[in-house]
Amino acid sequence: MSASENASGNDPEKKGWKPGKRDAFFLAFVAAVVVLLVLGTGDRTTKPTPDDVIHQQASSRAACMECHSAEGVHPQPKRHTKADQCFQCHVQPGHWAGAR
Ligand code: HEC
Numbered sequence: 013m014s015a016s017e018n019a020s021g022n023d024p025e026k027k028g029w030k031p032g033k034r035d036a037f038f039l040a041f042v043a044a045v046v047v048l049l050v051l052g053t054g055d056r057t058t059k060p061t062p063d064d065v066i067h068q069q070a071s072s073r074a075a076c077m078e079c080h081s082a083e084g085v086h087p088q089p090k091r092h093t094k095a096d097q098c099f100q101c102h103v104q105p106g107h108w109a110g111a112r
């Protein structure tokens with residue numbers, strides 16, 4: 013075995029493709045772009061909870077539903093979700109008094 017054979021045998025450039033540092037960076041970059049696109053199109057399009065005294069004081073779902081159930085003064089739309097966490101979709105008022 014000559015020295016030169018040994019050297020080329022150990023040369024990583026000639027052993028076919030293996031993910032290297034630069035590939036990892038590229039993949040991370042692609043993943044970041046995908047995540048940004050998904051988050052970007054997933055922007056909240058629901059109406060924020062108004063930041064007025066009524067909404068700042070309403071500190072539970074039950075309180076919200078006194079006005080926003082079908083019998084309330086401002087019912088949710090007919091096919092509205094039954095989900096409890098209002099602020100998951102309707103941004104919480106900046107000066108909200110509740111605990112959640
Ligand atoms: C005392 C009655 C009352 C309570 C309690 C109440 N709301 Fe409202 N809400 C209203 C009224 C009236 C409107 C429509 C007029 C306005 O924008 O203030 C409204 C509007 C909204 C809107 C739509 C805003 C828009 O731009 O059209 C959302 C979302 C909302 N409320 C969420 C909530 C949530 C979440 C809670 C509980 C934290 C809550 N409300 C508690 C009376 C109430």
Ligand code: HEC
Pocket residue numbers: 057058059073076077080086087088089092093095096097098099100101102
């Ligand atoms: C899973 C997401 C989601 C959750 C959780 C949610 N909502 Fe909504 N809500 C919507 C969407 C979507 C609409 C359609 C109109 C819009 O874009 O705001 C809507 C509309 C409304 C409206 C009518 C707004 C208007 O004046 O046009 C009210 C009032 C409302 N929601 C109250 C509530 C309350 C109170 C809660 C908690 C009990 C709640 N929502 C939880 C998604 C949600």
